[in-house]
Amino acid sequence: MNPSKTAELATPALLIDIDALEKNLSTMSTRHPDSKLRPHTKAHKCTEIARLQLSHSHTNFTCATPREIIGMAAAGVGSDFLLANEVLDAERLSALAKVSENVRVTIAVDSIETIKAAVRAGLRDVVIDVNVGLPRCGVAPELAGQLADTARKAGMTVRGVMGYEGHLMMVNGDEKRKKRVDESMTLLGRAAQDVGGEIVSAGGTGTWDMHDDTCINELQAGSYALMDTQYAELKIPFVQACFVLGTVISRSQDWLVIDVGLKSLTTDHGNPSVDGYDVLFCADEHTALVTKKDSAVALANIGEKLLVRPSHIDPTMSMHSAAWAMRADEILECWQIDLRGW
Ligand SMILES: Cc1ncc(COP(=O)(O)O)c(C=O)c1O
The missing domain is CATH 3.20.20.10 (Alanine racemase)
Structure with a gap:
């Protein structure tokens, strides 16, 4: 495909x-x-x-x-x-x-x-x-x-x-x-x-x-070049350019679960971020999210996709074999993460 x-x-x-x-x-x-x-x-x-x-x-x-x-x-x-x-x-x-x-x-x-x-x-x-x-x-x-x-x-x-x-x-x-x-x-x-x-x-x-x-x-x-949420705390003029895209695979009345977890990003610099949500916890294949207090955002539905901002870019990159270069929702190219390994 x-x-x-x-x-x-x-x-x-x-x-x-x-x-x-x-x-x-x-x-x-x-x-x-x-x-x-x-x-x-x-x-x-x-x-x-x-x-x-x-x-x-x-x-x-x-x-x-x-x-x-x-x-x-x-x-x-x-x-x-x-x-x-x-x-x-x-x-x-x-x-x-x-x-x-x-x-x-x-x-x-x-x-x-x-x-x-x-x-x-x-x-x-x-x-x-x-x-x-x-x-x-x-x-x-x-x-x-x-x-x-x-x-x-x-x-x-x-x-x-x-x-x-x-x-x-x-x-x-x-x-x-x-x-x-x-x-x-x-x-x-x-x-x-x-x-x-x-x-x-x-x-x-x-x-x-x-x-x-x-x-x-x-x-x-x-x-x-790609930034992460830890470096974003410094208010330096570099912007988040790398995300892990996840799908909502389950939800209750109070929280939802996306298929992004510790196998697709690292948490050594803290939990990742998703706009409008607080992270409850990250597990191997899952991250559980609740809407932020006073947020106008409603819990996303099963099947919806959410952008996750990694907290530490280097080890997150090396967990993936390829990245999709995109503009808005348009995919432009697929880039191999070809320098992995030792
Ligand atoms: C030897 C060395 N130089 C430079 C850097 C700078 O990297 P960063 O741009 O992530 O601060 C690192 C990061 O760990 C490093 O190990």
Whole structure:
């Protein structure tokens, strides 16, 4: 079946509002044109969306998995890829080394082990991943220079540093967030001086407008393209462009149930949202909804379709094999979420 209207879709179905997506891409690329933005592909895992980011002047991409880089290179989208993640798997690193014969592949390292694994696989380019406060990957800032020396001695080209301030994305209040970002970026700036190289990479959607005067020369934002309800709380100028379409499959007098649940979106950032409704709870295949207090909206009928706004875009995208690009109720194209997997 080739559906032409969203009402014809089997649900749950992932929908992408193409005008909202375009608006987000152009807002971001106006502020961070060309190589000032290294869009993070992990937020959508879709080469069609990456192709649109390319058309907005971005040729350099951030990736979280070897699979993302390999898929992007095979699709001919982008020419310079940063794997902003630590990888030890020899087979995947060798596959990346093969890809690096045709496009530039730079991998983040934060230990002697990750350097050795990259060298063994035949990769040449690294950035030193610096911990700027998020308790995740990254070497302590004061050890970054030493690790860079180790990488150079092992024959690698050290292109610079990255330091993702993920712990600050949702800090409440612009001023507070900015102050904390400055503190984190001071750490990254010092590490960058010790390390050398041309790349100083950090940032995300929540700090997209807080780096004009920091040390970084590229922003790694990804969620801005499709957005989610958690980021919407920040009142940043990006709009919801991705929805999960559900069908009302059951209703009582007081609540209704749609066929969108934990198998088609995640709730790690809170429950999803549906206009006019409050979420009672999400289960594997179901979400139960009640109308908002004082809402004029009547409970939808069995068979009606409702748009659900995910609270966390990245893992939601990777639960679907395809997305329907649409305008109003018109389906324009079907896009494969082709960069899933590791
Ligand atoms: C290394 C890295 N850089 C950048 C980002 C930015 O992503 P977002 O646009 O979702 O804030 C992330 C998200 O988790 C990340 O892990």
